[in-house]
Amino acid sequence: MCGIVGYVGTREAYPVLVKGLHRLEYRGYDSAGVALISDGGELKIYKSRGKVAELERFAESKDVSGNIGIAHTRWATHGEPSDANAHPHYSESRTLAIIHNGIIENYSVLKKALEVNGYTFRSDTDTEVIVQLIEYIRDVSGCSLPEAVRQALRELVGAYAIAIIEKGDRGRIIAARKSSPLVVGVGEGEFFLASDAGPIAEYTDRVVYLGDGEIAEISLEAGLRVVDVAGNETPIDIEQLQMSISELEKGGYPHFMLKEIFEQPKTIVDAVRGRINVEETNVALSGVTDNRERFVEARRIIIVACGTSWHAALIGEYMIEEMCRIPVEVEYASEFRYRDPVTGPGDVVIAMSQSGETADTLAAVELARSRGAFIFGICNVVGSSIARATDSGAYIHVGPEIGVASTKAFTGQVTVLMMLALAIGRLKGSIREEFYLDGIRHLCRLPEQMAEILGRADAVADLAKIFTYARNFIYLGRGYSYPAALEGALKLKEISYIHAEGYPAAEMKHGPIALVDSEMPVVVIATTDRIYEKTISNIREIKARGGRIIAIVDTDDVTVREIADHVIEIPRTCEHLAPVLASVPLQLLAYYIAVYKGRDVDQPRNLAKSVTVE
Numbered sequence: 001m002c003g004i005v006g007y008v009g010t011r012e013a014y015p016v017l018v019k020g021l022h023r024l025e026y027r028g029y030d031s032a033g034v035a036l037i038s039d040g041g042e043l044k045i046y047k048s049r050g051k052v053a054e055l056e057r058f059a060e061s062k063d064v065s066g067n068i069g070i071a072h073t074r075w076a077t078h079g080e081p082s083d084a085n086a087h088p089h090y091s092e093s094r095t096l097a098i099i100h101n102g103i104i105e106n107y108s109v110l111k112k113a114l115e116v117n118g119y120t121f122r123s124d125t126d127t128e129v130i131v132q133l134i135e136y137i138r139d140v141s142g143c144s145l146p147e148a149v150r151q152a153l154r155e156l157v158g159a160y161a162i163a164i165i166e167k168g169d170r171g172r173i174i175a176a177r178k179s180s181p182l183v184v185g186v187g188e189g190e191f192f193l194a195s196d197a198g199p200i201a202e203y204t205d206r207v208v209y210l211g212d213g214e215i216a217e218i219s220l221e222a223g224l225r226v227v228d229v230a231g232n233e234t235p236i237d238i239e240q241l242q243m244s245i246s247e248l249e250k251g252g253y254p255h256f257m258l259k260e261i262f263e264q265p266k267t268i269v270d271a272v273r274g275r276i277n278v279e280e281t282n283v284a285l286s287g288v289t290d291n292r293e294r295f296v297e298a299r300r301i302i303i304v305a306c307g308t309s310w311h312a313a314l315i316g317e318y319m320i321e322e323m324c325r326i327p328v329e330v331e332y333a334s335e336f337r338y339r340d341p342v343t344g345p346g347d348v349v350i351a352m353s354q355s356g357e358t359a360d361t362l363a364a365v366e367l368a369r370s371r372g373a374f375i376f377g378i379c380n381v382v383g384s385s386i387a388r389a390t391d392s393g394a395y396i397h398v399g400p401e402i403g404v405a406s407t408k409a410f411t412g413q414v415t416v417l418m419m420l421a422l423a424i425g426r427l428k429g430s431i432r433e434e435f436y437l438d439g440i441r442h443l444c445r446l447p448e449q450m451a452e453i454l455g456r457a458d459a460v461a462d463l464a465k466i467f468t469y470a471r472n473f474i475y476l477g478r479g480y481s482y483p484a485a486l487e488g489a490l491k492l493k494e495i496s497y498i499h500a501e502g503y504p505a506a507e508m509k510h511g512p513i514a515l516v517d518s519e520m521p522v523v524v525i526a527t528t529d530r531i532y533e534k535t536i537s538n539i540r541e542i543k544a545r546g547g548r549i550i551a552i553v554d555t556d557d558v559t560v561r562e563i564a565d566h567v568i569e570i571p572r573t574c575e576h577l578a579p580v581l582a583s584v585p586l587q588l589l590a591y592y593i594a595v596y597k598g599r600d601v602d603q604p605r606n607l608a609k610s611v612t613v614e
């Protein structure tokens with residue numbers, strides 16, 4: 001969702017800002033804009049509906065000189081996508097420019113009050129209210145800009161990450177955040193600002209993650225100064241960024257999604273690195289060992305998540321209940337946060353989030369914390385808001401995921417959940433040694449097995465051709481494979497816009513089987529597990545009604561192969577990890593169908609990578 005970039009230093013700001021916006025395109029947006037202060041001190045704003053490329057075309061004939069600027073990609077919340085609603089926004093006197101991520105809930109009250117005081121509004125956005133309010137406070141009280149920003153923020157209800165520049169001031173950006181991320185890059189005589197580290201990584205590896213409620217004065221003359229909304233100065237913690245530029249580029253692949261699918265043998269290695277010993281006899285997650293009692297004595301584990309992360313969480317529920325004998329509940333974060341859940345001391349709440357910025361998951365964390373639960377994060381983005389809001393956690397370490405459709409994060413999440421379940425199970429003594437060692441062995445084999453599946457990607461591409469024009473799909477699985485079926489359906493929906501439903505295979509006869517006819521492709525995950533025979537019966541039920549079966553089977557499968565119309569083979573693993581392997585051909589199937597349909601695979605319509613509004 002919305003992206004922020006800022007620069008102040010000695011370089012030409014415009015190319016840095018535009019490149020940064022391109023790096024943030026993956027977040028999802030519908031308009032883009034930039035504000036610059038020219039060498040003569042003029043404040044100029046250029047913005048347009050559509051892609052960053054359109055902004056570039058629009059600005060081609062304009063004066064884009066200057067060494068300071070802020071830039072934005074907007075994902076519409078208040079007001080339709082339009083040139084007028086695109087950020088940046090001017091203040092009334094056109095001396096201030098602002099960009100904003102998030103939602104200001106009390107904006108209409110503030111807007112009315114400002115209108116009474118003679119302020120006019122040029123857009124339908126909540127953002128314009130912030131910059132007008134700042135100007136109003138400064139004009140009335142005569143205080144400095146940072147002080148006016150601080151006072152204005154105290155009036156706001158909602159979430160924000162903002163950046164402001166002022167006409168005539170070529171050396172300073174004011175930035176602030178609450179429930180929406182902001183990172184400051186510290187270079188030699190220059191500063192960068194962005195919603196995530198992507199736009200900063202090629203210039204400096206020294207970053208400061210602004211904390212919630214913090215306001216930063218980024219000044220070439222005075223350096224970086226951070227205060228909280230009460231005005232107290234807060235210490236600056238410069239961290240070393242671990243991100244390479246190659247991770248942010250397509251590396252020869254036509255899409256980030258395909259690159260990320262093919263990266264999975266490596267990302268699984270990264271996820272287990274340092275956690276499983278070379279002898280493959282021990283798995284240790286420091287977040288678990290350091291909080292041993294919390295897990296061993298947990299009366300319950302609740303996993304809060306959204307979307308793909310919620311699907312991974314469901315697999316986690318099956319694993320933890322089976323291996324640790326602790327009751328587990330998986331909750332949509334958006335429901336959990338508003339339904340007065342029973343939770344408190346003795347509960348472990350696991351927040352599962354690739355981006356670590358999902359607004360609902362963050363709010364669920366805050367609610368659970370306020371009720372005394374122990375919060376454990378499973379995130380990908382290091383230093384993200386959720387990672388920072390938890391008591392402890394385990395990163396999945398799969399590197400930046402840029403394709404909007406989550407792929408390597410899902411397999412990384414399930415891998416970490418398996419390690420977590422094995423580690424807690426051993427601490428509790430609830431799993432046999434043989435089972436434990438077997439689980440570790442299977443984890444260690446995943447990368448080579450994934451590489452084997454990816455080696456047969458062409459066969460999936462051929463299959464995708466056959467089904468490109470299907471109007472509906474059903475995805476089925478049972479046990480550990482049921483969440484993988486949900487995930488397969490979600491992948492297809494979001495990038496190809498084909499309607500798809502995921503179901504537990506046995507549920508079909510309770511209603512959805514009525515949908516089945518010869519036009520209906522049914523993807524079934526039918527790998528060998530404790531209910532393999534039952535799954536075969538479900539396949540026969542669909543086949544008997546004319547459904548076209550695409551089955552994911554073990555390489556040595558005999559029975560399903562005879563019934564299915566098409567099979568995709570995957571190497572045999574334990575039933576807990578079968579969803580990790582099965583999800584790879586499902587990702588490829590969705591990817592190729594979307595490509596054949598000419599869809600914008602990396603930036604599907606209406607979607608945002610990082611959902612920072614509720």
Ligand code: F6R
Nearest residue numbers: 307308309353354355358405406
């Ligand atoms: C689907 C997808 C989304 C995310 C969801 C949660 O491919 O990416 O469903 O899984 O928005 O995002 P995170 O994991 O960042 O909290």
